[in-house]
Amino acid sequence: MDKIVPSLWFADNNCDEAIHYYLNVFPNSSLDAVTYYPDEELDTHFEGMTGKILTAEFHLNGQKFLALDGGPDFRFNEAISFTLPCADQAEIDYYWTKLSHVPEAEQCGWVKDRFGISWQIVPQNMDELTRTPAQIQAMMQMKKIDIAALVAAK
Structure with missing residues (x-):
């Protein structure tokens, strides 16, 4: 049982579009239930x-979410x-290509998707790659994280 389930309020009556977009972006995803x-x-x-979504339950890469067309x-x-x-x-690179939609919102691995949700697309070992002042300075200059550049910045 999930202890915390994010709930997403879509303001532009595009909940159905967003859910199906995310289902195509993330592996191991499913649409579990929809109430209109x-x-x-x-x-x-x-x-x-x-005809708009009152509530929807779905999983993205195994993580449960709730969503609604809230107005x-x-x-x-x-x-x-x-x-x-x-x-x-x-x-x-894959997630950056799929999720980045607002170039002016990009910084240090952060992107904003076409529905207004912010994502941090980072290496699993980000803590190891940002241990030195030089690595942190290199990261602060990046939009999309470049692992090789962080390793080289030691």
């Missing part, structure tokens, strides 16, 4: 939400991000 808003003709509290009241921001510890440079 009721027909607005039956319940006027949900005007404009007919424009709340938006994602950089105060919350998801960290992707990567095995090697090829994995970093």
Whole structure:
């Protein structure tokens, strides 16, 4: 049983699109359950939400998430991000290509995807690669993490 399950509020009625996008990006992923808003003709509290996702349960690379089409009241921001510890440079490059959508938000391994979610795409051994002042200085100049450059910066 998951102890903490992130819940994502999609503000632009694009929850279904986002979930399917993420299912294609991450291995070992599944869409587990979806509940839709009721027909607005039956319940006027949900005007404009007919056919949108009220709740969805899904797994990305084995991690459970919840999501909903919540409307424009709340938006994602950089105060919350998801960290992707990567095995090697090829994995970093893969996730960077798939998730980076806002170049001005890129810094030190951070990207923002097309739905506004921030991701930290870093090597699994990031702590080992940023032990010296030279390595930290090199990392601070990077957008996408370059493992070889961090190793060389010792």
